[in-house]
Amino acid sequence: MNAALAIFFVLAVIAVFGAISLIVQRHPIHSALSLILVMVALAGLYLLMGAEFVAAVQIIVYGGAVMVLFIFVIMLLNAGEEERTNFSRLALYAGIPLAVAVTGLIAASIVGSKAAAALPAAGPGTLTSTRTLSTLLFTEFVYPFELTSFLILVAILGAIVLAQREN
Amino acid sequence: MIPTNYYLLLSAILFGLGIVAFVFKRNIITIFMAIELMLNAVNLAFVAFSQALGKPDGEVFVLFVVIVAAAEAAVGLGIIILTARNRRSLNVENVNLLKL
Amino acid sequence: MPILEHLWIIPLLPLLGAATNGLLGWKWPNKLVHSVALTATGLSFLSALEAVREFVASGQQFFRKEFFDWIVAGTFRAGFDLQFDELTVVMVLVVTGVGFLIHIYSTGYMAHEEGYYRFFSYLNLFMFFMLTLVLAANFVLLFVGWEGVGLCSYLLIGFYFLRKSATDAGNKAFIVNRIGDFAFMLGMFLLFRTFHTLDFAAIFGQAGPIERDTLGQFGVMTVACILLFVGATGKSAQIPLYVWLPDAMEGPTPVSALIHAATMVTAGVYVVARSHVLFQHAPTAMYIVAIIGCATAFFAATIGLVQSDIKKVLAYSTVSQLGYMFLGCGVGAFSAGIFHLMTHAFFKALLFLSAGSVIHAMGGEQDMWKMGGLWSKIKVTAICMLFGTIAIAGFFPFAAFFSKDAILFAAFNSEHGGKGLYAVGLLAAVLTSFYMFRLVWLTFFGAKRYDEHHVHVHESPWNMTVPLMILAFLSLTGGWLALPALWGGKDYFSEFLAPALGSGEVAGVANAHSLELKLSGVAMVAATVGLLVAWRMYAKDVKQGKSEGLHKLLYHKYYVDELYHALVVGPLVWLSRNALWKVVDVGMIDGTVNGIATGTTAAGDTVRHQQSGNTRSYAVWVLVGALLLFALIFWPILRPALFGGVW
Numbered sequence: 001m002n003a004a005l006a007i008f009f010v011l012a013v014i015a016v017f018g019a020i021s022l023i024v025q026r027h028p029i030h031s032a033l034s035l036i037l038v039m040v041a042l043a044g045l046y047l048l049m050g051a052e053f054v055a056a057v058q059i060i061v062y063g064g065a066v067m068v069l070f071i072f073v074i075m076l077l078n079a080g081e082e083e084r085t086n087f088s089r090l091a092l093y094a095g096i097p098l099a100v101a102v103t104g105l106i107a108a109s110i111v112g113s114k115a116a117a118a119l120p121a122a123g124p125g126t127l128t129s130t131r132t133l134s135t136l137l138f139t140e141f142v143y144p145f146e147l148t149s150f151l152i153l154v155a156i157l158g159a160i161v162l163a164q165r166e167n
Numbered sequence: 168m169i170p171t172n173y174y175l176l177l178s179a180i181l182f183g184l185g186i187v188a189f190v191f192k193r194n195i196i197t198i199f200m201a202i203e204l205m206l207n208a209v210n211l212a213f214v215a216f217s218q219a220l221g222k223p224d225g226e227v228f229v230l231f232v233v234i235v236a237a238a239e240a241a242v243g244l245g246i247i248i249l250t251a252r253n254r255r256s257l258n259v260e261n262v263n264l265l266k267l
Numbered sequence: 268m269p270i271l272e273h274l275w276i277i278p279l280l281p282l283l284g285a286a287t288n289g290l291l292g293w294k295w296p297n298k299l300v301h302s303v304a305l306t307a308t309g310l311s312f313l314s315a316l317e318a319v320r321e322f323v324a325s326g327q328q329f330f331r332k333e334f335f336d337w338i339v340a341g342t343f344r345a346g347f348d349l350q351f352d353e354l355t356v357v358m359v360l361v362v363t364g365v366g367f368l369i370h371i372y373s374t375g376y377m378a379h380e381e382g383y384y385r386f387f388s389y390l391n392l393f394m395f396f397m398l399t400l401v402l403a404a405n406f407v408l409l410f411v412g413w414e415g416v417g418l419c420s421y422l423l424i425g426f427y428f429l430r431k432s433a434t435d436a437g438n439k440a441f442i443v444n445r446i447g448d449f450a451f452m453l454g455m456f457l458l459f460r461t462f463h464t465l466d467f468a469a470i471f472g473q474a475g476p477i478e479r480d481t482l483g484q485f486g487v488m489t490v491a492c493i494l495l496f497v498g499a500t501g502k503s504a505q506i507p508l509y510v511w512l513p514d515a516m517e518g519p520t521p522v523s524a525l526i527h528a529a530t531m532v533t534a535g536v537y538v539v540a541r542s543h544v545l546f547q548h549a550p551t552a553m554y555i556v557a558i559i560g561c562a563t564a565f566f567a568a569t570i571g572l573v574q575s576d577i578k579k580v581l582a583y584s585t586v587s588q589l590g591y592m593f594l595g596c597g598v599g600a601f602s603a604g605i606f607h608l609m610t611h612a613f614f615k616a617l618l619f620l621s622a623g624s625v626i627h628a629m630g631g632e633q634d635m636w637k638m639g640g641l642w643s644k645i646k647v648t649a650i651c652m653l654f655g656t657i658a659i660a661g662f663f664p665f666a667a668f669f670s671k672d673a674i675l676f677a678a679f680n681s682e683h684g685g686k687g688l689y690a691v692g693l694l695a696a697v698l699t700s701f702y703m704f705r706l707v708w709l710t711f712f713g714a715k716r717y718d719e720h721h722v723h724v725h726e727s728p729w730n731m732t733v734p735l736m737i738l739a740f741l742s743l744t745g746g747w748l749a750l751p752a753l754w755g756g757k758d759y760f761s762e763f764l765a766p767a768l769g770s771g772e773v774a775g776v777a778n779a780h781s782l783e784l785k786l787s788g789v790a791m792v793a794a795t796v797g798l799l800v801a802w803r804m805y806a807k808d809v810k811q812g813k814s815e816g817l818h819k820l821l822y823h824k825y826y827v828d829e830l831y832h833a834l835v836v837g838p839l840v841w842l843s844r845n846a847l848w849k850v851v852d853v854g855m856i857d858g859t860v861n862g863i864a865t866g867t868t869a870a871g872d873t874v875r876h877q878q879s880g881n882t883r884s885y886a887v888w889v890l891v892g893a894l895l896l897f898a899l900i901f902w903p904i905l906r907p908a909l910f911g912g913v914w
Binding site: 002016020032038039042046049053057058062065066070074076077079080083084088094096098103106107111117119120124133136140141144148151152154155159162 | 170180186201210218231
């Protein structure tokens with residue numbers, strides 16, 4: 001057990017713990033905070049794999065903007081503790097088996113796939129320089145990149161229109 | 168040396184937990200957060216493959232996922248606000264106007 | 268123009284007439300309608316005459332031409348092939364000639380009827396089918412004509428379709444014919460299986476050298492001939508399928524004359540004569556033909572003795588005379604049978620048309636007990652009818668004397684009970700003379716049994732009386748063609764038909780010449796006896812008595828119709844109603860269709876609950892779909908992972 005593996009397991013446990021906490025908590029604000037915990041753990045995992053830029057983006061954008069937005073909305077809507085209604089019996093009974101099935105299938109294909117087993121280790125990985133990423137972004141992926149800027153514009157407009165007070 | 172499979176399995180577990188949250192929680196905002204959790208799990212898988220194959224393409228794609236998730240969160244939360252005002256409740260089971 | 272090369276003209280002209288009148292005639296004035304119809308039939312008659320002239324002039328004995336391929340399946344071929352031989356000469360002239368005269372008559376008789384154009388359209392259509400039947404060179408085309416005349420019979424019997432009795436009679440005719448047609452088809456199938464062709468020339472050529480079946484042996488030939496004959500009993504109204512013919516009198520009188528006297532009902536006799544090669548190989552079949560013919564002749568004559576409707580008497584008379592024709596064929600005298608067919612066409616058409624004239628004069632009355640004393644009022648009609656009656660009774664020198672005589676002579680000399688056949692035939696001749704003269708006395712003589720103020724008896728117009736006179740002439744002279752050698756002339760008729768029908772000579776009879784003379788004398792005596800008894804009973808004032816005992820039995824036609832109804836029709840209707848309708852149609856078919864609808868609705872009701880309006884359920888369904896898609900795409904990896912094995 002070397003240091004990398006140990007760090008991996010610690011971060012993994014934190015991430016899973018955060019996810020379970022998201023499920024178990026009753027108040028949405030607690031769920032939001034659990035999600036932040038998950039994201040931070042994942043950022044750590046990215047760093048472990050040498051993807052420094054992605055880790056930074058994860059913390060700044062995801063943690064700093066998206067989750068803050070979530071928390072603001074929770075506060076705005078004055079969300080209280082969750083009600084215990086259960087109109088959908090299908091979701092109640094089929095939920096866990098479904099989740100187990102999906103996870104199981106994915107896990108089975110991962111474990112069973114020889115190609116996946118032949119992959120070299122993912123971490124601790126070589127550092128991916130930001131320069132490499134940006135070169136790729138502005139040469140090979142410039143078209144999707146421009147589209148995303150368009151997408152963000154649309155999203156902003158949409159959000160503004162939707163959240164207006166009715167006149 | 169951490170084998171790629173470990174990262175992939177962790178991604179699968181997080182994805183499964185996201186599904187559980189998505190199906191079982193009743194607050195609209197919490198369900199949305201479960202979606203974000205699933206997206207994050209997928210990001211982890213992308214980065215893992217990117218590192219294993221030595222190509223940075225996967226990380227570029229992660230960037231795109233983050234961008235889209237952010238845009239989606241913005242618009243989605245706008246809709247949630249409207250719905251919440253309309254139905255005066257944040258319980259997804261009250262959003263049932265399609266019921267016969 | 269060489270008609271023989273274009274034989275199809277003869278049937279085609281009436282078909283065109285039928286189509287024109289049928290499709291375009293509904294607004295036309297009567298004159299235009301009957302002009303089309305008469306032109307078509309008249310030209311057809313002239314073409315037939317020309318064809319006959321060419322045929323006889325060319326000296327050949329058999330002409331056959333294929334016009335186009337109709338059915339070609341493997342080695343089997345049935346085409347629109349027409350043939351012409353001596354038998355065809357007789358048939359085609361009778362059909363077109365008598366048909367033309369009846370068309371002329373109909374212009375007068377049907378002049379005030381609704382549906383004038385429809386009548387002539389159907390009549391022309393009938394001519395087309397009948398001509399196809401007699402000109403056909405193979406069984407398939409013959410069967411087309413066979414069925415077609417059945418159809419036209421149905422259409423024309425039910426001409427007054429607003430009358431239930433008429434439509435019922437049409438149905439009865441068609442359905443009973445169908446039974447016969449079924450047997451006919453089985454016969455055709457058997458012939459095809461044996462000879463691998465249905466062409467006349469081919470079959471009769473192949474059949475010639477085959478060994479004869481013995482009497483009592485039911486070989487292929489015998490069975491096939493019996494089946495064909497059953498079909499003939501349907502079309503030609505013999506026992507047991509004669510029951511439709513009396514009912515068919517519901518149709519207009521010209522129809523009764525043309526179809527149910529002169530032409531359609533003779534189709535059965537024609538088929539038997541045409542297939543004489545086959546029948547001569549099947550003595551059992553011929554014996555059956557003779558017996559049934561003889562029995563029917565007698566049976567129908569007994570029923571005709573007591574009928575009060577003038578047309579019904581003539582109908583049973585037709586059945587009886589057809590029996591004679593079959594008797595002739597059955598004992599091997601095919602040309603005698605055809606001879607009687609020809610003379611019968613003349614005098615029976617004459618009798619029916621005269622009856623129609625009487626009915627026309629009486630304003631629609633058909634019951635003889637309401638007639639009487641008409642002789643002075645409608646002289647022409649009465650004289651013509653008298654000619655016809657004398658002819659049918661078989662008095663010398665009128666036509667039927669010769670033909671009936673030939674048949675009875677052949678019967679007398681046939682083996683296996685020929686004397687018995689002769690005796691019954693002779694008895695039937697007595698009865699025939701009796702009931703026909705009864706008809707004459709009741710209708711034209713005695714006291715008037717109708718109300719003079721309500722019924723204005725008037726003679727018919729020229730377009731009705733002229734055909735009557737022509738037919739009367741033919742009834743007198745038609746037999747002279749076959750003055751047998753013993754009378755100082757030549758038997759032109761059977762000599763002419765010999766190439767087509769075989770010589771039919773009665774072989775090895777001692778003193779044939781004087782025997783025939785003796786038998787002719789006996790026939791004359793028989794006819795006279797009938798005449799005298801009828802005169803005694805009916806010529807003076809006479810009243811209709813009560814019907815009881817034997818009279819009742821005969822009047823109700825031996826209750827055969829009721830018997831058939833109880834044995835066949837009733838059970839069939841019961842079966843159709845309770846088994847086929849209630850169980851199969853309503854239960855199974857409707858049940859299936861309705862069941863599918865109900866099932867679909869039920870399924871929909873069940874599936875409907877999936878659309879619950881609950882977002883969480885929808886989320887679950889989305890995930891289920893995603894799961895299935897994932898499994899589908901990753902199956903090559905999943906299968907070994909989950910179930911082991913080598914990837």
